[in-house]
Amino acid sequence: QVQLQESGPGLVKSSETLSLTCAVSGYSISRGYFWGWIRQPPGKGLEWIGSVHYSGSPYYNPSLKSRVTISRDTSKNQFSLKLTSVTAADTAVYYCASGPWEYDYWGQGTLVTVSS
Amino acid sequence: QSALTQPASVSGSPGQSIAISCTGTSSDVGGYNYVSWYQHHPGKAPKLMIYDVSKRPSGVSNRFSGSKSGNTASLTISGLQAEDEGDYYCCSHAAGSTRVFGGGTKLTVL
Numbered sequence: 001q002v003q004l005q006e007s008g009p010g011l012v013k014s015s016e017t018l019s020l021t022c023a024v025s026g027y028s029i030s031r032g033y034f035w036g037w038i039r040q041p042p043g044k045g046l047e048w049i050g051s052v053h054y055s056g057s058p059y060y061n062p063s064l065k066s067r068v069t070i071s072r073d074t075s076k077n078q079f080s081l082k083l084t085s086v087t088a089a090d091t092a093v094y095y096c097a098s099g100p101w102e103y104d105y106w107g108q109g110t111l112v113t114v115s116s
Numbered sequence: 117q118s119a120l121t122q123p124a125s126v127s128g129s130p131g132q133s134i135a136i137s138c139t140g141t142s143s144d145v146g147g148y149n150y151v152s153w154y155q156h157h158p159g160k161a162p163k164l165m166i167y168d169v170s171k172r173p174s175g176v177s178n179r180f181s182g183s184k185s186g187n188t189a190s191l192t193i194s195g196l197q198a199e200d201e202g203d204y205y206c207c208s209h210a211a212g213s214t215r216v217f218g219g220g221t222k223l224t225v226l
Contacts, residue, residue: 059212
């Protein structure tokens with residue numbers, strides 16, 4: 001069974017960089033799938049942030065592209081999200097997700113709050 | 117890349133059928149047969165209900181079905197049950213191997 005687990009600071013200061021990691025168990029991230037990040041601001045809908053292909057190629061939401069980096073560490077079987085110059089609008093529950101069809105597998109989500 | 121358009125809310129009585137629409141453009145929904153649907157309950161991870169427009173993952177009830185016509189995809193739930201209540205999101209492939217979600221629809225089982 002594929003399992004994903006997000007980790008990282010729950011509080012980030014405005015203008016700084018948000019960094020999260022998704023640890024994967026049960027499947028090698030270099031074997032297949034897209035490995036993605038999705039977020040949900042409080043009271044709002046899901047927003048696709050981006051993903052990294054198992055080959056290592058990243059893909060980003062055009063509206064966030066200038067601030068986002070998604071990378072993978074195959075030695076640790078994990079992938080990461082970095083979002084720079086954060087503001088209050090980046091406060092959200094952040095999910096990592098993946099799967100053979102679309103986003104079959106999800107982490108439980110982690111709340112990141114941007115403080116001023 | 118704008119969010120796909122979904123109705124904010126739909127409702128139905130137990131046993132009835134409802135449909136949730138998801139409207140995009142020829143650059144996303146209309147351009148690919150890769151629309152997925154997710155059920156989301158507060159505090160939990162979203163659950164994949166439909167992928168590739170109309171396919172169901174193993175374990176998902178056959179009460180859930182998907183379809184697409186032009187730039188609009190639809191999720192139909194038949195034989196509504198109380199446990200179906202929650203938020204539903206569509207998601208489509210878009211240009212450059214990106215994805216775009218809909219704004220979400222709150223389903224209330226009366």
